[in-house]
Amino acid sequence: MKGTFCILLLLLLAIIAPAQRRTVTSEEREQKKQQHQEAQRRDSTRRSQYLRVRLPVVFKFQVASGFALMNNNQSPLKVHSSVGSGAELQLGFKMAKHICLGAGINIMNYFVDNLALQRSVKTLFEQADYTTTVTSYKNVSFTRGNLFFYSSYWSYRPKSVLECYAKLAMTHSGYTIDYLVFSRKNDSHYSELNSLHSQAAFSGMMPSVGANYALRLAPIIYLTLTGEYGYSITTQKH
Amino acid sequence: MQINKNSEGGGFYKAMMLPTPAHFVQLNIGMMLRPFNTIRPGEMKYDAETVKRANEKNK
Structure with missing residues (x-):
């Protein structure tokens, strides 16, 4: 009888013990999984906070328009003011509450007053007793690209930010002149053909100052309006 | 460049x-x-003073 009881007890233990072990393992596994998920969540939060603290970045994308005044003093050709349009992209870093440093690119295309330029070309080749005609020409447009660095001061308003900035740009700009002018002497068969062809390329620097009004539309989105004046210091290559 | 002929x-x-x-x-x-x-307030890894300072800088 005692022997039978012992055998039954052993059998019972053999059945129950593995089941108990399985339950413990499952709970432990669940706990480990939860701990792992918690650790991952903490890491993720830490990373995002790190970014938020370390990268106070400001992006700006702007459609640009404006006009350029040319320096005509040294040239017999006269290019007057030209109206242009383009785009500007900026990446800034807030260094302090009121200070921002950044860089960007600006590309503009200006439409030159071709009639005024044509008139000045004709005037250049006009002589007494000659009939002068501009026989062919190519419309001139003036293209400019900038790589710039800027520093700005931010003045805060309740719903907006007023930013005053100074820029220093490395510029590359150019245009192509292509004219053919025919002159014929009135009282003889003597004639002259003048060809004007030049690819003007200007590399240089352009310091500029400006102000930017940013109206807050949402906590991270602002509508910006900017006005800027720059003076270009260039060298000319023929 | 001007070419005359x-x-x-x-x-x-x-x-x-x-x-x-x-x-x-x-x-x-x-x-x-x-x-x-x-x-954001829910993301408080840093102490309150650091968060305040960072937000002030990024304002």
């Missing part, structure tokens, strides 16, 4: 100065994005 077979060429760009006035309209503007 005449009907008697003569001619010359000479370099010519061209107008240079000098003054630029520009008006822009666009968008400014500040995706890392503030630290």
Whole structure:
């Protein structure tokens, strides 16, 4: 009888013990999984906070328009003011509450007053007793690209930010002149053909100052309006 | 560059100065994005003073 009881007890233990072990393992596994998920969540939060603290970045994308005044003093050709349009992209870093440093690119295309330029070309080749005609020409447009660095001061308003900035740009700009002018002497068969062809390329620097009004539309989105004046210091290559 | 040719077979060429760009006035309209503007209250890894300082800087 005692022997039978012992055998039954052993059998019972053999059945129950593995089941108990399985339950413990499952709970432990669940706990480990939860701990792992918690650790991952903490890491993720830490990373995002790190970014938020370390990268106070400001992006700006702007459609640009404006006009350029040319320096005509040294040239017999006269290019007057030209109206242009383009785009500007900026990446800034807030260094302090009121200070921002950044860089960007600006590309503009200006439409030159071709009639005024044509008139000045004709005037250049006009002589007494000659009939002068501009026989062919190519419309001139003036293209400019900038790589710039800027520093700005931010003045805060309740719903907006007023930013005053100074820029220093490395510029590359150019245009192509292509004219053919025919002159014929009135009282003889003597004639002259003048060809004007030049690819003007200007590399240089352009310091500029400006102000930017940013109206807050949402906590991270602002509508910006900017006005800027720059003076270009260039060298000319023929 | 000016190239001159005449009907008697003569001619010359000479370099010519061209107008240079000098003054630029520009008006822009666009968008400014500040995706890392503030630290949210739920994300408090840093102590309160650090969060306050960072938010003040990013304001």
